[in-house]
Amino acid sequence: MKSILNYIDGQFVRGKREFPDINPADGSVIAEVSEADQFLVDEAVNSARKALRGPWWRLSVRERAQRLYRVADEIEARFDCFVAAEVADTGKPIALASRLDVPRAAANFRVFADLIKSAAIESFQTETPDGKSALNYAIRKPLGVVGVIVPWNLPLLLLTWKVAPALACGNTVVVKPSEETPGTATLLAEAIKAADIPGGVYNVVHGFGPSSAGEFLTRHPDVNAVTFTGESQTGANIMRAVAPTLKPVSFELGGKNAAIVFADCDFEETVSGVAESVFLNTGQVCLCTERLYIERPIFDRFVEAVKQNAETLKLGSPLERTTDLGPLISQSHREKVLSYYKLARDEGATLVTGGGVPRFDNPLDQGFYIQPTVYVGLPETARSVKEEIFGPVCHLTPFDSEDEAIAMANDTKYGLAASIWTSNLKRGHRVAQEMNVGITWVNCWFLRDLRTPFGGVGLSGIGREGGKHSLDFYSELNNVCIRL
């Protein structure tokens, strides 16, 4: 059986206990994962702290950027291994991992290498009280040891989205990947090693959240900052854990995202864009749309078109190139999503399509597949319209006016993303400015420019990453004032 190990101080390290890594497509055990206990987390943090002042510290920005470009090259050199590991861990279709997850991992390193090389510093010429002047300028310094905690839905993409800027700014990291998807974090260690990044700069500890590697890391007094992507409730737990040591945090959390579709939209493009935003990665993307608001004149036609789209999606083996939807991540996550399917029915929803578990009559029946599901007819107060489900499911509601659509879309404690679909761009701008979210897309969804701010409001997060916002989080500014 394959073993997935921790990576500490440039070495692959075995812990005292192991836990199984399950393939969600058929329930089989694909590897034994070595769990890091408190001792190994301490070792990882100590090695990261030591590396801060070692050769990593002494590299010029240009040399550091060169290493990050090499990591991107090394990821690409191992492209098939990364895709295979991501597909086995998550069950996502191989076509999706090949076009999204692994290319984005390489892009994350290249973009932040570019950005750190061209990062400007602030400066002010200041008048002094005696009529002379002083020069102020701010220099960027690393935060120190950064704890990176990530979820299972886009494991490598989200991990590298945080590790690349943290390293670009001269920090060292200890990463805790999700217990569901440990594979690519350890594979990344091989790419990092091959790129000649010194031992201790990138460390991986495997394990769970509470009373395990996640909590040991966030509570650790020698960790200087925590960057986390995951559920809002976990964010709250981490916030409590870091409070005694006042660590800065960057949180990318859950969402209950809305799409607003106006009658003047390009109908075919909108159906396909909105359906992708509901079903991509079996609905397991924080940006996925779970609430659709459709202008009344096209409501019935739109519901029918989304139904057709859902019914033509091919569920199947992640290894087949033509598969559209893989399984959910785990048995327990499927139970959670199914409990929301039941809740929606109990709350009075009309089922348009789906609502259950597909049958394959082959080993995929041991996997955690679920039908893409569409509902209508719920009041806006229903729990299934208010709470994040994180599966391939949406609810459609008609609206009669722009103001009504905006009010319904904003009536949530979350605030991650929204999409607006209209051929009237003036309206697109106007509605976008009313959205209480961190990211609004008009006539598109999940179209990313990595230099732009990314994050959420309310229960969807704290802070922004992306471009200079990542550089700002992962560095401390030291203002130097010189009397001239």
Ligand code: NAD
């Ligand atoms: P999760 O919060 O359960 O777990 C995320 C990570 O946190 C895992 O590595 C887990 O082991 C760790 N963890 C759990 N409890 C912890 C604790 N007390 N201390 C330290 N670490 C702890 O999330 P998940 O189920 O893996 O992922 C799905 C969730 O992530 C959804 O809510 C989704 O919306 C959210 N998400 C948000 C974004 C975003 O950018 N806003 C991106 C992806 C996923």
Ligand code: 6OD
């Ligand atoms: O594209 C990104 O940078 C990003 N952080 C995406 C998050 C997706 C959530 O599942």
